[in-house]
Amino acid sequence: MIQFILNNQIIRTSANSGIPLLDFIRDHEQLKGTKTGCREGDCGACTVLVGTNNGSSIDYQSITSCISPLGNAHGKHIVTIEGINLPKSLNTVQKAMADNYATQCGFCTPGFVVSMTGFALKPDSAAPKPFHTCNDAISGNICRCTGYKSIEKAGTAIEKKLSHKSENHQIAWLIKEGFIPKYFDNIPAKFLQLENGILTTEKSSTSTISKVANGTDVYVRNADKLRDQEVRLLVHESDLTGILFKDGICTLGANTTATDIQESKELQALFPRLKHFLKLVSSEPIRNMGTLGGNFVNASPIGDMSIFFLALNSTLTIQKEDGTERKIPFQSFHQNYKVYDLEEDEILKSISFKVPKDKDYFNFEKVCKRTHLDIASVNSAGRISVNENKITEAHFSLGGVAATPKYLFNTNEFLIGKEINQKTIEEAIVILQSEISPISDVRGSSQYKRLLAQQLFLAHFVELFPSSII
Secondary structure, eight states: OEEEEETTEEEEEOSOTTSBHHHIIIIISOOTTSOOOOSSSSSOTTEEEEEEEOSSOEEEEEEEGGGSBGGGGTTSEEEOGGGGOOSSSOOHHHHHHHHTTOOSSOSSHHHHHHHHHHHHTSTTTTSOBTTBSHHHHTTTOOOSSSOSHHHHHHHHHHHHHHTTOOSSSHHHHHHHTTSSOGGGGGHHHHHHHSOSSOOOOOOOOSTTEEEESSOTTHHHHHHHHHTTSEEEEGGGOGGGOOEEEETTEEEEETTOBHHHHHHOHHHHHHOTTHHHHHHTSSOHHHHHHOBHHHHHHHTOTTOHHHHHHHTTTOEEEEEETTSOEEEEEGGGTEEETTEESOOTTEEEEEEEEEOOOTTEEEEEEEEOSSSSSSOOSEEEEEEEEEETTEEEEEEEEEESSSSSOEEOHHHHHHHTTOBOSHHHHHHHHHHHHHHOOOOOBTTBOHHHHHHHHHHHHHHHHHHHOHHHHO
16 A cells, blocks of 8 residues: 555555556646646656655655656655645745746646755755756756746745745745645644554565666566556665765665765765766756666666766675675676676665775766766766875776776776876877777767767876876
């Protein structure tokens, strides 16, 4: 039995857990404000909020409901556009959109309003920061009518209003100022009415059961099949969650999302430009959903998080159905195009890497046709250790230049013991070019990708050691 709160109503349903949440909202509950658009998580017309009860607070995130399984709503508060409408007037976000002429045909408007309301519900939205503004919150919403400037003006108006938000009584303030309806005050009590326990799904390796985390890849390709199929929902498995630091090793559960990484204070301290790096990875709703395990098993040659963690010289922990585990270097996981080292009765449990020290440096670069919310033409990451301007350890990776995410074994080996200067980089690029084999496709020609690979490799050194090479 799946149980969750939908707006102000407790839902208990025996519907198949593999149904897309969007379809349950529209077809089972007849809430038509959440729109069916691309069905790939790209347009944002189907955006809803997911509230997670953390005891002392309820944390809300935006997701695209078209690629989220219904079973993942278990134990959550799901908020659609109908759930933030006020009884007799526009709410504050809707009024900002209207006042700034930020809607035309209106199809996409509910998604924008939900995303902006999600931003208002963030604890720190009273003081927007770089990479955390109202207009960042709508990074996953597309409008084909307005040209966006009017929507951006609405976002700025909302931020101005939120600058007065009470930090100690946020929900009460948001209700008073017309951002959300009064029933939000009673959601903690409604959580108490949900029966205890997690949603259990059978752990089976048979071909009739698909393993699903948050669906950002598998539901794009197989949503119609999964709606009628038994699914194993990995997000309910607690041993796949969490970020742990112990004995100089950082371990991240396979269910860790890009947002979990982005918001980790410990990881931000290790990687000062972490928020900049992850802003290049998809949109906010997809970062809220996409898991490390899903990104790795997707096995895309340009998977951003695969490239990121290859450069950290990471180790994967793989778990069998009987609980036994094995560990492998991440470099050996991807074997060929969409082929990887994982048996039918196995799942990814976690990924771990050595915590960088004072003389360790890391950088991530990505080039795509759009700056944000796009698949890379070529992406690259590098971790390098230096002692007295000599390289003691090197781990560089490239995406979009081979059938798999590429760890540059030969280039990395060449760099050991070399001084950081223009000559070393030029010689390393020759080796790099011999290791890659890009193909021409919609994201660029083979020659273009070779040029990008060279330039991104150089960009790591420009960013990390500008005085040594310029």
